[in-house]
Amino acid sequence: MAQALKRIFNQGITDYPYTAYKSYEVTDTNYSSSFEISIFRGISPNGVHVEVSQSKHQGVEYDNTILTGSGATTKELNKIPQKIIWSTIDQSCFKGGHGGHLLHPTASIISIPQNKFGLGIKPGSVVITDHSKLAGSASLFLSESKHTTECGYVYDSTIDNTNFVPKENLQFYLGFQDGVANKFYKRQVEESPKRNNVNISKVRIVKGITTTGEVSASGYGVTTTEDSYIYTSAGSNNYNFFTPENDFGISLWVKLPPSQSYTDSSRNSLIRKRDQKRDPYSYLSGTSQLTRRTDGQYPFDISVHNQLAGAKNGQIVFQYNDGRRAKEHLMTISSSAKYNDNQWHNIIVTHNNSSNAAAQKFDFYIDGVSQGNLRTNARLYFQNESDINIMCDNATASTGTSGSVDEIRIYNRHLTPSHVSSLSNNHVISGSAYQTRNVGYVYYEKGLIVVTDPRPKYQNAFLGSGNFNYASKGFEFKYKSTKDIRQQSYLCEIGRGEFNVSTNNTLRKGDGEYSNELRNFVTSSDFRPYITSIGLYNDTGDLLAIGKLGAPLKKRQDVDVTIDVRLDIE
Numbered sequence: 129m130a131q132a133l134k135r136i137f138n139q140g141i142t143d144y145p146y147t148a149y150k151s152y153e154v155t156d157t158n159y160s161s162s163f164e165i166s167i168f169r170g171i172s173p174n175g176v177h178v179e180v181s182q183s184k185h186q187g188v189e190y191d192n193t194i195l196t197g198s199g200a201t202t203k204e205l206n207k208i209p210q211k212i213i214w215s216t217i218d219q220s221c222f223k224g225g226h227g228g229h230l231l232h233p234t235a236s237i238i239s240i241p242q243n244k245f246g247l248g249i250k251p252g253s254v255v256i257t258d259h260s261k262l263a264g265s266a267s268l269f270l271s272e273s274k275h276t277t278e279c280g281y282v283y284d285s286t287i288d289n290t291n292f293v294p295k296e297n298l299q300f301y302l303g304f305q306d307g308v309a310n311k312f313y314k315r316q317v318e319e320s321p322k323r324n325n326v327n328i329s330k331v332r333i334v335k336g337i338t339t340t341g342e343v344s345a346s347g348y349g350v351t352t353t354e355d356s357y358i359y360t361s362a363g364s365n366n367y368n369f370f371t372p373e374n375d376f377g378i379s380l381w382v383k384l385p386p387s388q389s390y391t392d393s394s395r396n397s398l399i400r401k402r403d404q405k406r407d408p409y410s411y412l413s414g415t416s417q418l419t420r421r422t423d424g425q426y427p428f429d430i431s432v433h434n435q436l437a438g439a440k441n442g443q444i445v446f447q448y449n450d451g452r453r454a455k456e457h458l459m460t461i462s463s464s465a466k467y468n469d470n471q472w473h474n475i476i477v478t479h480n481n482s483s484n485a486a487a488q489k490f491d492f493y494i495d496g497v498s499q500g501n502l503r504t505n506a507r508l509y510f511q512n513e514s515d516i517n518i519m520c521d522n523a524t525a526s527t528g529t530s531g532s533v534d535e536i537r538i539y540n541r542h543l544t545p546s547h548v549s550s551l552s553n554n555h556v557i558s559g560s561a562y563q564t565r566n567v568g569y570v571y572y573e574k575g576l577i578v579v580t581d582p583r584p585k586y587q588n589a590f591l592g593s594g595n596f597n598y599a600s601k602g603f604e605f606k607y608k609s610t611k612d613i614r615q616q617s618y619l620c621e622i623g624r625g626e627f628n629v630s631t632n633n634t635l636r637k638g639d640g641e642y643s644n645e646l647r648n649f650v651t652s653s654d655f656r657p658y659i660t661s662i663g664l665y666n667d668t669g670d671l672l673a674i675g676k677l678g679a680p681l682k683k684r685q686d687v688d689v690t691i692d693v694r695l696d697i698e
Contacts, residue, residue, distance in 0.1 A: 156602025347582025442466030
């Protein structure tokens with residue numbers, strides 16, 4: 129018989145490592161049975177450490193005040209230690225909010241086993257559609273984009289972010305989402321990239337701004353009383369952009385009661401930059417000294433008329449003073465409507481320093497509706513060295529404003545009408561008041577997808593009505609696993625005088641497997657066999673792999689042939 133086996137030397141064997149991705153399509157009906165994927169609900173223990181034994185045996189593994197839907201808590205949810213799940217995810221992924229990632233009071237979690245994600249979920253591959261039963265809301269359409277090598281953002285593709293105020297212009301921000309319900313809020317720096325100092329006293333975490341389209345609390349805010357104060361120091365030129373030559377904008381949400389406790393005047397402050405300054409020399413004694421000032425000029429003072437103002441009670445007022453005007457009322461805009469109705473309202477003031485002198489002005493908005501504007505003059509100054517006070521006149525006495533405040537933002541740019549509409553929109557579906565469409569995270573190497581956000585639209589992701597019950601459509605999500613593959617290349621060299629006789633048994637006389645005699649036409653010089661497959665053997669003759677050619681290859685006697693056989697090894 130002709131030669132049937134030929135040795136491949138090391139020069140003919142090459143390794144080619146590469147990364148492969150496998151696509152998965154998962155639904156609410158097959159996630160467990162087909163993929164061994166788990167869906168969990170995490171609920172914050174509200175700052176209380178929960179032991180495993182306590183969770184299992186004292187019935188605190190769930191919180192029926194957070195779960196929604198007519199089913200409320202169900203047997204399925206009761207079996208899951210939800211507060212321990214929340215704490216575990218917080219420590220393993222979020223680490224108490226470190227790195228800018230915050231686990232909100234509720235979380236919907238997809239846990240993928242490692243044999244279904246390999247070395248990690250491929251960044252940018254996660255797409256989620258969820259039809260949770262939340263009255264008044266639409267289905268969720270979520271995608272994922274890479275943020276770091278370890279994690280990606282899950283974002284809501286239906287929220288329009290084209291009118292978000294650029295993040296690089298954010299100079300001060302307090303959103304209070306890192307607080308604990310019904311506890312005093314404690315922070316020493318605010319949440320913008322600037323990380324300016326902030327002083328907060330006796331403000332308590334409460335439910336945040338209310339959504340429209342469906343009335344529901346959205347995250348956390350804080351409530352303030354006569355004894356409360358929030359201020360940020362103007363020292364170190366933190367806020368040196370409050371000048372006639374610069375653009376700036378202020379946005380905050382407030383909820384005000386019909387009457388005020390502190391009534392030394394007919395107005396109570398909402399946010400202002402006047403009258404208070406930190407003593408720069410107080411640090412020498414280790415104390416923080418605040419002094420009252422009477423600045424003749426100030427860039428903004430937003431306040432509300434209280435019950436001493438009679439018919440004006442509840443009207444919101446904006447003022448600025450360049451120090452040269454004889455009458456302050458010339459630089460005042462007051463709302464005609466009253467806003468002390470215990471409802472949340474958005475207030476925005478923005479300054480535009482245009483090259484056109486006629487366009488230099490302050491604009492004043494409430495709930496996205498213009499309340500008027502005031503002309504400014506770049507030659508007249510309103511800047512000062514005062515601190516910025518929020519919901520108080522100053523921090524040296526009990527001058528706090530009764531009410532609640534949330535989503536406080538200061539920008540070093542002019543806010544356009546489109547920005548105003550975006551900041552004031554808290555609709556349950558399209559809401560952009562939080563200035564983000566990120567609603568969760570994908571942890572690639574952990575195989576975890578976490579949807580967590582204060583907005584009610586996302587509270588029941590993967591849960592239906594809150595009890596894993598979908599009336600019709602459920603959820604679907606797609607992702608790709610990552611796997612490193614080692615591909616080996618075997619160069620099978622076939623000389624012109626080799627393998628010129630087929631090993632096909634039908635070419636043997638008698639069609640016998642053990643016959644060594646070939647049929648007459650096979651021995652003709654015109655006979656040409658075809659190569660259809662190549663086998664790889666070890667030194668003992670064991671068949672290790674076999675490769676099939678896409679089409680039979682005619683063996684020629686006048687040229688050498690080299691066939692590259694590639695074998696993927698996981």
